[in-house]
């Protein structure tokens with residue numbers, strides 16, 4: 074048979090044949106599963122989940138800060154106001170064009186920080202310029218849709234107001250997450266996503282700084298993504 | 309076909325080579341111990357839940373295998389609905405053809421790739437390079453291997469066989485690195501040089517850990533973030549998906565993700581796990597404009613509804629490698645397959661057949677540790693044994709085995725011959741022995757030398773166990789009688 078240009082049927086027919094099916098079923102019912110796994114988060118109160126989220130975050134080298142919704146801008150400004158981690162040099166910031174950041178007055182708070190030389194709000198109309206801002210930024214700030222207690226993971230969907238580059242290219246990623254959005258496991262986030270008509274082009278689950286152990290199993294943080302990750306939990 | 313490599317050498321030669329490389333097998337041993345310990349702690353923390361998760365994962369994966377045609381179709385249709393361009397590849401060559409076609413359409417000559425076993429399986433890099441396309445591996449270990457022109461020794465940490473100074477030297481020579489041998493410095497050098505490549509590449513090529521049928525999504529698990537770079541910047545993205553990567557829905561995905569990082573590296577979660585459903589949406593500035601999914605079979609369907617169908621549950625976590633005593637010594641290079649270790653012993657012949665695999669399936673002691681640790685409870689060692697049975701049934705074993713086993717059968721089933729052999733054995737062995745055992749001095753004797761060159765062989769006892777047992781019983785009876793008096 075010639076190479077390439079195969080159809081779905083070319084791929085599926087041998088499978089059906091192997092399974093002894095004359096044709097592909099129109100519908101397959103999901104069976105009643107026999108096993109349902111209990112998870113370490115079972116039976117935990119919401120407060121316990123939040124503290125589990127924090128404990129797990131610490132284990133994977135994520136710094137955690139808390140604030141009230143009203144203090145969000147001040148809290149973020151304080152973190153980036155310290156400049157580049159370790160050196161304290163002047164820094165630049167890129168952040169999602171999120172209504173909640175606007176409502177909190179983030180732009181003004183950042184402008185008031187002497188060590189912040191430039192703060193760029195993600196702008197879908199600016200195209201590549203946004204990516205360039207993220208490439209040179211020290212800090213990228215996003216608003217996560219959920220936090221997962223079991224693994225200290227945040228869920229970060231891509232959307233016009235929050236590009237993938239913000240949580241990927243800067244040296245540090247700061248993810249803001251509402252305490253109320255902290256759930257036990259990834260299962261709850263998946264269940265929410267399953268209700269959506271159409272999934273975002275990407276939902277990225279992030280758990281800590283980018284890391285490798287490829288050279289002699291020595292852990293090194295800061296490979297292709299951020300070297301530092303901060304969470305800000307909004308009460 | 310690029311599943312097998314270094315096939316000019318026999319299994320024994322490859323093993324000898326690996327055994328003589330102390331750094332290599334010590335590196336693997338350390339990796340095994342580290343991963344094993346971390347995994348063990350996490351499993352313990354989950355208590356009963358771990359076994360339930362395993363059982364649940366097994367029932368879910370089995371359900372997909374039993375309805376594989378349906379789920380492949382569902383995934384393909386839903387991915388298409390998400391705006392992905394589908395390419396169907398019954399064979400590896402079909403996949404290569406499709407990929408070359410995509411490059412041609414875009415007139416592209418530069419790609420970045422995040423680690424994908426499927427692309428290794430079809431030998432994608434070689435073909436692209438032949439076509440004049442530059443392709444850069446971006447996972448640190450894979451980049452080290454590509455720069456050094458070497459092969460993976462472990463499926464999760466593939467460049468363990470190089471020490472830090474060898475790695476630094478590779479980059480000094482090939483990429484102008486001028487730093488020290490410190491892993492951190494080398495890694496940060498890689499961050500710098502690769503970042504430029506990510507931003508320049510026209511095409512991103514990646515694999516997929518699990519594909520979700522209900523939503524048509526593909527997923528990628530990485531720690532370094534290279535997978536994210538690959539699926540954020542190049543305008544065109546090619547995703548390789550094996551037909552054995554499918555889970556029915558997002559709920560099942562959660563179950564798999566509770567098992568995979570724990571089993572693979574002893575972590576609750578990897579730094580990044582992305583769920584991708586189509587190209588960038590309206591108003592999005594980054595992410596691929598065009599997503600091509602190459603859905604590939606390449607021999608997998610033959611495992612369905614066969615004695616090896618359990619293997620279709622495999623999530624390539626590497627837990628079976630991390631526990632295997634044979635793998636510890638012969639390392640990934642001993643097997644001569646890109647799929648090494650216990651999973652490789654089952655998968656490799658499953659995909660390429662028995663003709664070219666040498667006696668690979670004998671690189672296993674059948675201890676069963678792999679089976680016990682497999683997150684989806686694949687009876688790995690039973691399947692290895694099944695391959696051996698098939699090889700013998702199909703007459704593909706070594707020709708000399710048949711007369712040998714016939715002779716042994718005769719010896720053991722014929723009482724007079726057996727008795728004569730046993731009676732003569734002890735005095736003959738005694739002639740050759742030192743201190744009651746055959747030692748390294750007996751290596752001139754064929755067959756025996758395979759054992760005695762590394763350890764002693766105790767000589768046969770002069771009296772038989774049955775004789776001793778009979779006497780022992782009589783003595784006991786006598787003593788008992790004596791006691792009653």
Ligand code: SF4
Pocket residue numbers: 571621622623624625626627628629650651678681682683684685686688
């Ligand atoms: S066989 Fe089991 S343990 Fe081995 S890689 Fe596959 S899923 Fe993991």
